[in-house]
Amino acid sequence: MSTAAAVLPNIQIERSPSHTVTIYLKEAKYEFLKNLRLRVYTVSVISFPLMFYVLFGLLLNSKEMIGGTHVPTYMIATYGTFGVMGASLFGTASGLASDRGLGWLQVKRASPMPPFAYFTAKVLVSLGFSAIVVLLLVLLGVSFGGVRFQLSELSKLVATLVVGSIPFSAMGLALGYFAGPNSAPAAINLIYLPMSFCSGLWVPYMFLPKFVQQIALALPPYHLSQLALGTVGAGFHHSIATHWEVLFAFTMICLGVARIGFQRDQGKLYG
Numbered sequence: 001m002s003t004a005a006a007v008l009p010n011i012q013i014e015r016s017p018s019h020t021v022t023i024y025l026k027e028a029k030y031e032f033l034k035n036l037r038l039r040v041y042t043v044s045v046i047s048f049p050l051m052f053y054v055l056f057g058l059l060l061n062s063k064e065m066i067g068g069t070h071v072p073t074y075m076i077a078t079y080g081t082f083g084v085m086g087a088s089l090f091g092t093a094s095g096l097a098s099d100r101g102l103g104w105l106q107v108k109r110a111s112p113m114p115p116f117a118y119f120t121a122k123v124l125v126s127l128g129f130s131a132i133v134v135l136l137l138v139l140l141g142v143s144f145g146g147v148r149f150q151l152s153e154l155s156k157l158v159a160t161l162v163v164g165s166i167p168f169s170a171m172g173l174a175l176g177y178f179a180g181p182n183s184a185p186a187a188i189n190l191i192y193l194p195m196s197f198c199s200g201l202w203v204p205y206m207f208l209p210k211f212v213q214q215i216a217l218a219l220p221p222y223h224l225s226q227l228a229l230g231t232v233g234a235g236f237h238h239s240i241a242t243h244w245e246v247l248f249a250f251t252m253i254c255l256g257v258a259r260i261g262f263q264r265d266q267g268k269l270y271g
Helices: 002-010 017-037 039-059 071-102 104-110 117-144 151-163 166-178 184-198 210-216 220-231 240-270
Strands: none
Touching (some): 017 039, 017 071, 039 071, 071 104, 071 117, 071 184, 071 220, 117 151, 117 166, 151 220, 166 184, 166 240, 184 210
């Protein structure tokens, strides 16, 4: 296996662009089906944001206002950010760590599949589950919370949160290369949950202690939540460009860390 894996990357395989696209789409399709069948993943990723939104956005605070915005509307943006973080981190980090532990990446390397199809599939699937979470939150808000969106506002909110999940997919790739298959879920939660609280996803940013507000400014979920809140008439403690710049920089850093992990693994396996 190792010998074949080391030799095959040097063989040039000619593919048409359409054939390459088909391979990427098939890999994404089967990655999506795999995650969909993993009840631990689907239940935790989809149900937790919905459960918190129903409890805190619809049952306890449905008549309240936060900065001139109704709580059910406000919390679609914040719990939407929470939801896309979970879908991205668990979809990439847990899966990658597990596949590394099982030796599945060696099998992929020995196959004639394009090397980046595996990673692209994980990111695409994370985007898909992120979109599902956001749309379900919107459905709950519209059906039971009196939330009203114009089509342009809804499209902008969904697009912002789905595109904004990419930095967390990059973070998941970095974590997946440095966490073991058994420790990955715990490592994710140790980062994911405190980061969510400190970013103002559970308690609105303006109600956080002052020192936590200062911490939030350095956290990517805060910047994504502010962008999402801006689409519903709240947020924007800084300019839109500043929020996107922070998310872009965070993505590049995480991809750099993931590349280091990738090269480290290749060095261990193939010298």
